[in-house]
Amino acid sequence: MPTGANSKKKYTYVWVSAIILLFGTFAVYEITKRIKGGTMVENDRMSTGMQHKPLAFVVNDGKKRKVPDFAFYDQDSVLVTNTDYLGKVYVVEFFFTTCPTICPIMTENLVAIEQMFQTEEDFGVASFTINPRYDTPSILKKYAKKYGITNANWHLMTGDRDKIYQLAQEGFYIYASEEQDAPGGFEHSGMFALVDxxxxxxxxxxxxxxxxxxxxxxxxxxxxxxxxxxxxxxxxLKEDIKKLLAE
Known part of the structure; x- marks a missing residue:
């Protein structure tokens, strides 16, 4: 017959085993739920196992894809070219200030990224408007103020419409088009490109x-x-910016 001390130990082991079983079951449930939701594949696996690999170059016809030459005026009416970004890691987007759908979310994300790297002199953002007829430097200036954009290396640029569309579609392979039936009159990709x-x-x-x-x-x-x-x-994207900054 077990003593009181042995009996107490026995019940302690039982409770510990039950707790381990409970948390193990919960962990399996959470993992299964995240796999079904698609977050396990990209947010967990890509943020762990792949984050230490060097970033790949984007290659077309056997050549590394490089940002083509461009020259546009920013929100301060300053002429900005691709050479101004050399030596910097930067994110590229195509947007327009009156966009009623995805642009506010894109800007919110870029502001969050900019805040994370605000002390990095070698980080920047290049935002090109696809509605340059309306998005003049003064309009872009108001947009920057609205979203709290203060980084000197974040240029919101406007200029010749055809050159901007050529840059988007031929330089970055990012879709941009004027579509009367689209929300706001324009249709474009909500993707960001990363440049070293x-x-x-x-x-x-x-x-x-x-x-x-x-x-x-x-x-x-x-x-x-x-x-x-x-x-x-x-x-x-934040992880990969860090990686390029360290190169």
Whole structure:
């Protein structure tokens, strides 16, 4: 017959085992739920196992894709060119200030990224408006003030419409079009491109070894997953900016 001390130990072991079993079951449930939601694949695996790999170059016809020459005026009416970004890691987007759908989310994400790297002199953002007829430097200045954009290396640029569209579609392969039936009159991609200090477009590779090329800019870290089951990629974009800054 067990003594009182032995009996107490026995019940302690039983309770400990029950607690371990309970938390183990909960962990399995959470992992399963996240896999079904699509967040495990991109946010967990890509933010852990792949974050230490060097970023890939985006290659077309056997050549590393480099940002083509451009020259546009920013929100301060200063002429900005691609050479002004050399030596800096920067994120590229195409947007317009009256966009009623994805642009505010994209800007919110870029502001969060900019705040994280606000002490980094070698980090910047290049925002090109696809509605230059309306988005003059003064309009872009108001937009910057509205969203608290203060980084001297964040240029919101406007200029010749055809040259901006050529830069988007031929330089970055990012879709941009004037569509009367689209919300706000324009349709465009909500993706961000990442550029290294030498002007090359870079990205991490997916689980199959292919460059991601772009990063989703229309889902916030807080949101996590959108209605289509796509995961946010702002977290991995931040990780990859750090990686390029360290090169």
């Amino acid at each position: 200090k030498n002007g090359y477009i870079r990205s991490r590779e997916d689980q199959f070894g292919n460059p991601l090329i772009y990063y989703r800019g229309t889902i916030t870290e807080k949101q996590g997953v959108n209605d289509e089951g796509e995961s946010q990629q702002i977290t991995i």
